[in-house]
Amino acid sequence: MQFLPSYINGYDQFSNNCSTIIRDLVGEGTQQLSANTVAEDRAAAASNRHSEAERRRRKRINGHLATLRTLLPNTIKTDKASLLAEVVRRVKELKKMAAEAEVESTSDDDDDYFISRNKEYYMIPSEIDELEVTYVGEDSSMIKACMCCQDRPELMVELRRALAVVGGKLVRTEIGTLGGRIKCVLWVQIAREQGLPELRRSLKVVMDQAAFLDLPRNKRPRI
Amino acid sequence: MQFLPSYINGYDQFSNNCSTIIRDLVGEGTQQLSANTVAEDRAAAASNRHSEAERRRRKRINGHLATLRTLLPNTIKTDKASLLAEVVRRVKELKKMAAEAEVESTSDDDDDYFISRNKEYYMIPSEIDELEVTYVGEDSSMIKACMCCQDRPELMVELRRALAVVGGKLVRTEIGTLGGRIKCVLWVQIAREQGLPELRRSLKVVMDQAAFLDLPRNKRPRI
DNA sequence: AGTAACACGTGACGC
DNA sequence: TGCGTCACGTGTTAC
Numbered sequence: 001m002q003f004l005p006s007y008i009n010g011y012d013q014f015s016n017n018c019s020t021i022i023r024d025l026v027g028e029g030t031q032q033l034s035a036n037t038v039a040e041d042r043a044a045a046a047s048n049r050h051s052e053a054e055r056r057r058r059k060r061i062n063g064h065l066a067t068l069r070t071l072l073p074n075t076i077k078t079d080k081a082s083l084l085a086e087v088v089r090r091v092k093e094l095k096k097m098a099a100e101a102e103v104e105s106t107s108d109d110d111d112d113y114f115i116s117r118n119k120e121y122y123m124i125p126s127e128i129d130e131l132e133v134t135y136v137g138e139d140s141s142m143i144k145a146c147m148c149c150q151d152r153p154e155l156m157v158e159l160r161r162a163l164a165v166v167g168g169k170l171v172r173t174e175i176g177t178l179g180g181r182i183k184c185v186l187w188v189q190i191a192r193e194q195g196l197p198e199l200r201r202s203l204k205v206v207m208d209q210a211a212f213l214d215l216p217r218n219k220r221p222r223i
Numbered sequence: 224m225q226f227l228p229s230y231i232n233g234y235d236q237f238s239n240n241c242s243t244i245i246r247d248l249v250g251e252g253t254q255q256l257s258a259n260t261v262a263e264d265r266a267a268a269a270s271n272r273h274s275e276a277e278r279r280r281r282k283r284i285n286g287h288l289a290t291l292r293t294l295l296p297n298t299i300k301t302d303k304a305s306l307l308a309e310v311v312r313r314v315k316e317l318k319k320m321a322a323e324a325e326v327e328s329t330s331d332d333d334d335d336y337f338i339s340r341n342k343e344y345y346m347i348p349s350e351i352d353e354l355e356v357t358y359v360g361e362d363s364s365m366i367k368a369c370m371c372c373q374d375r376p377e378l379m380v381e382l383r384r385a386l387a388v389v390g391g392k393l394v395r396t397e398i399g400t401l402g403g404r405i406k407c408v409l410w411v412q413i414a415r416e417q418g419l420p421e422l423r424r425s426l427k428v429v430m431d432q433a434a435f436l437d438l439p440r441n442k443r444p445r446i
Numbered sequence: 447a448g449t450a451a452c453a454c455g456t457g458a459c460g461c
Numbered sequence: 462t463g464c465g466t467c468a469c470g471t472g473t474t475a476c
Contacts, residue, residue, distance in 0.1 A: 046463090047455080047456080049463095049464085050455080050456075050457095050464090050465095051454080051455050051456080053464070053465065053466090054454080054455070054456085054465090054466085054467095055453090055454080055455090057304065057465075057466070057467090058453070058454085060304045061303060061304045061307060062453095064304060064307035064308055064310070064311055065307065067311050068307070068310065068311055068314065071311065071314050071315065071318070078451095079450090079451070080284060080451075080452080081280065081283040081284045081287065081451090084284060084287035084288065084291070085287055087287070087291065087310060087314070088287055088290050088291055088294065090314065091291065091294050091310070091313065091314060091317070092294065094314070094317035094318065094320075095294070095317065097317075097320075121359075121365055121394055121395050121410040122394050122395060123395050153380050153383055153384070154380065156379035156380070157376050157377065157379065157380060160376055161376070170398075170400055171399065171400065171401070172346055172397070172398065172399050172400075173396070173397065173398035173399075173400075174395070174396065174397050174398075175393075175395065175396035175397075175398070176394065176395045176396070177393055177394065177395075177396075178394065269448090270470080270471080272448095272449090273449095273470080273471075273472095274469080274470050274471075276449075276450070276451095277450095277451090277452095277469080277470070277471085278468090278469080278470090280450080280451070280452095281468070281469085285468090301466095302465090302466075303466075303467080304466090
């Protein structure tokens with residue numbers, strides 16, 4: 001009992017069973033002592049189980065609340081309602097962040113149902129050409145390039161050549177294709193200083209489907 | 224009061240003030256009627272404010288709980304504790320997703336050190352050739368293929384042709400390269416029934432660097 | 447002093 | 462019936 005606050009014991013002593021107190025004061029039930037006590041015992045036992053179950057339920061709820069409290073960075077607010085308000089805020093915020101990273105397609109053929117069912121596997125390209133090249137990592141030692149453009153089979157080869165030319169080392173790639181378009185994310189480790197503008201230029205050329213370096217502009221000669 | 228359940232009123236009538244009932248039964252306090260009533264009124268007013276404040280607090284907490292319930296996709300569980308457990312799960316999940324979207328790295332000249340610092344960006348290929356093709360998704364409508372082999376620029380083109388031949392639609396790709404080797408994971412939506420063995424055969428051919436279909440076995444002719 | 451927050455036991459209700 | 466959940470009013474503590 002030492003882990004409980006002191007007032008709990010005193011409270012239990014005081015208002016244990018209100019109806020019992022009232023009946024005792026009125027004086028009824030003094031006849032049939034054995035039947036009365038057995039009924040009283042049964043009622044007390046039921047009440048005991050009841051209160052204990054309720055105590056367990058409260059413990060469970062408060063346990064989850066405590067867990068949520070540890071999960072939130074803002075630990076200052078100890079208030080239960082404020083905690084829940086903060087949880088609501090965080091969940092909305094996180095859902096928004098997750099939704100931004102997520103994909104949502106708008107194509108309207110039979111693919112729609114399949115895509116929505118397997119949404120987690122898709123990385124859906126945007127309708128317009130995009131190129132975003134940014135440093136990532138706390139010391140900006142890695143470059144992440146995100147690109148959307150029309151898909152074509154030689155694209156990956158061209159991209160790899162472009163990276164090789166600017167001294168980029170492709171350490172990871174993610175590609176999603178849908179409806180003839182492609183979205184790819186490249187993580188590039190670059191050797192030379194100020195490699196980012198160079199890399200962006202190279203990727204831009206590939207994205208624009210222009211000829212790149214010594215790549216032949218026209219189709220390859222047939223044998 | 225019409226918005227409250229019926230039992231509440233009955234409950235209010237019964238156990239409004241336990242000590243008042245007890246005192247009335249004992250019979251004390253019949254003298255000094257005016258002082259008694261004024262004291263009683265003050266106590267009743269205080270008790271009223273107290274219970275109302277508590278009601279407001281409950282309403283606030285339950286309001287946030289209801290908001291959380293709307294925020295969660297899994298609406299089946301109406302239980303309060305289960306709801307909070309689900310909230311805990313979701314918050315952890317969302318925090319993990321948000322953390323994955325974030326970036327953290329440092330750099331050094333040493334390659335190994337760089338890799339270990341940027342480990343999350345790498346998807347490191349194994350030393351030996353591997354090919355694993357499995358159904359994924361709850362209805363196994365998607366095929367996931369994981370492949371490790373020696374890297375070469377034409378690999379992606381060959382892979383895409385191989386997929387096209389067996390009627391596979393490449394919806395997502397992840398590629399990691401390191402030390403001349405490549406690891407790629409493909410998510411393929413396949414049209415025909417029993418496409419998995421076919422797909423595995425095709426990928427195996429690509430992985431083994433054998434000639435594939437009408438792809439010329441020797442180098443392309445120079446102009 | 448009085449307000450706010452909490453844990454408690456209890457009656458009602460659903461299964 | 463009995464068990465689990467809920468809302469309620471209340472005693473207690475802290476500021």
